[in-house]
Amino acid sequence: MSERAEEKMTKIVEPSVLAGFQEFLPGDQIVFTGMMDTIRRSFESFGFIPLDTPVLEKAEVLLAKSGGETGKQIYRFEKGDTDMAMRFDLTVPLARYVALHYGELVFPFRRYHIGKVYRGERPQKGRFREFYQCDIDIIGSETLSLINEAEIVSVINSTFEALDIGRFTIRINNRKLLGGYFASLGIDDPTGTLRIVDKLDKIGAEKVRAELAEAGLTETQADGVLKLTGLRGTTEELVSELERMTASIPEPLFALGVQELKQVCENIAFFGVPADRFAIDLKIARGLDYYTGTVYETFLNDYPELGSVCSGGRYDDLASNYTKQKLPGVGISIGLSRLFYQLNAAGIIRSDGRATPSRILFIPVGDTLEYTLGLASEARRLGVPCETYLGGGKPGKKFAYADRLGIPFAAVIGGDEMSEGCLTVKNMRTGEQKKYPSVAEFINESCEGND
């Protein structure tokens, strides 16, 4: 071996992925892709328009809100003279898109966007630096009717019904209600207070009280905050209680929030969402300070420890950093990568062993290649993904291939099948073999097609 050849052979770089970055083996990838397709179909069934924006944006545009200051989590770099950054959510690019293309869009603008976003967080279980978000938003020009806030609940409901990952509850609150209530208590930093209240589920009332005190709230103020956020009851009971409270709370914002919450709940029922799928929860607030009305969180009833799996809310001005045009909207986001990780870890979803789209493995035996390939084409024409084993080797190796990939049927095509113009199919699960006069007859009997 020449020195040069030897040198070439030793130049092997250990293959690995960046810490905090995720990729799947085929079985998991197929489940993940299936969930993404389900979400997409659900969003499209409500007329949300697909949108796709660049992963990279000008840093000054992407970071307009923070005045160009780089958050530590942002992937930001220069190339040539250009200061650029990778998107950290799909909302800022949406704001930029709507501001840029305002004149060419039809309002209300209903869009969905399923895409990767980037945050250089400290890597930890279930937190990724590259992850998928699945967002929908409805953006109005100047105004957007309150009823859209109820429709969003029906989209969450349909989407999680279609995902089929168990019972769930969409919890609803209203930021005006919270803001008005806090103002009535003389709390002058409602946003900061909301951020603390937001932790109620995670850290409990005791610690929230301590944090509220630390933030400068009096005991009376903290009592008031915990009284409201501790209210329990059915939707009707809570609406009644809140309406009663408006008598003693002079802040008009509180009354407005109560009225919005009441109307949204009534409309949700109009949209056909079952009553046990949504609930008023006065302690949810969403940390982000741009929400101005209804806020949503979605919990899996049997796995509350997963936290909210779909969150969002109403905002009054989407794109104030990019345009003077007032663009109120309402939207939600599903953090799919995290959700998938959690569902997988909790055993709620599991790969069924299927590691390929193929439903049939055609195995030519002897001089039957052309005939076999014709059968495979016919299966495809009928909408059934399939493949033909094109390598050599013993039959056992070929069946093992089907088995390891979870292909449910193997069609062994020998000279007899070819001369008779038929096919013999083995059910890989039961081991049963059966002869069929045509691919169509086999598919009608055994395959559910390309689902």
Add this chain to the structure above:
Amino acid sequence: MSERAEEKMTKIVEPSVLAGFQEFLPGDQIVFTGMMDTIRRSFESFGFIPLDTPVLEKAEVLLAKSGGETGKQIYRFEKGDTDMAMRFDLTVPLARYVALHYGELVFPFRRYHIGKVYRGERPQKGRFREFYQCDIDIIGSETLSLINEAEIVSVINSTFEALDIGRFTIRINNRKLLGGYFASLGIDDPTGTLRIVDKLDKIGAEKVRAELAEAGLTETQADGVLKLTGLRGTTEELVSELERMTASIPEPLFALGVQELKQVCENIAFFGVPADRFAIDLKIARGLDYYTGTVYETFLNDYPELGSVCSGGRYDDLASNYTKQKLPGVGISIGLSRLFYQLNAAGIIRSDGRATPSRILFIPVGDTLEYTLGLASEARRLGVPCETYLGGGKPGKKFAYADRLGIPFAAVIGGDEMSEGCLTVKNMRTGEQKKYPSVAEFINESCEGND
């Protein structure tokens, strides 16, 4: 207005996207997404497994081939102590993936990957810095049968048939054949020569001859190169001519290449690819030096000026930078962003005015909201994407909304419809209105469903 409020108002960042980055308005986005779905369905119908790898990789891994040296086009940056880069194709990540997960994959490993890649090229018409590639590859462990090289042609054929963008020809050549032929001429830089030959279509024989001379080829050598690459004829004629030539060309590599080419062409016919869809073209070579056998280019017959719209080939060792495991493979790539741009510019594809997935706009008039929302749910249940107009305003505004989004049907639901339990639907194209007793009857008659 306070000074602070004024300052806030003027802090508007002009919204824009980075030069060379592309995004679509809804109409084009829907056509683009439709093409992507068609390609995906075609790939899956052949049992290719979806794959998704991180956009960011360790720079030393991604750039292993060039010894860690940054090409000018690469988006590479450091964050903390980590030197990372954005992928510039889907092949290097595939090589890294297969090397990393070798023990957990089933071979031959058939995967597809549709994703964005990044190259900081000089921006020019139809060249983007962020663009989609749609790749399939079949990777063998140690060996991979030649017949896979024919199957790839049948996948290209099915995919471009499904895309329905006009007649196309898949041109095929073989790198062994070229390499053996060049060696017989005493050309000692076959790779460099191939790179020049690759430009034949773009710059013509005259300039290629000049470049060959510049590269140090003698006139005899250049004559020989131009003789081979100038051969024309049917598949049968060219195979016969090449077989005749083996008598006078002693290089065994040439004869081997001729045999491979012959066998691939015979097998392509087995796969049911019509004879007018593929052709031997001895002047195609593909610039990349990792191809070792069959190479493919695909041209639209009526738009040859678009160049190859789908290219690829056989390689003997996919992941030599990451593993000692020999991984021969064959694959192709469709540069979808560029293809879409070209097809759009040439008028071959065009948005049909549809700027939403919605097929029906439901318009409640009067106190019919709940009834109308029920009709929309029913349409969704039957697989027809639709939406309900939830804002106020005059009927004209609502019809204009349907019209501008290209929604084909508007269902106006008033008190009469509600009391009769029916719906009235306006065909937005013809203006015709008709009453239907149920959503199902309307859909059966008029909608093609969610296609």
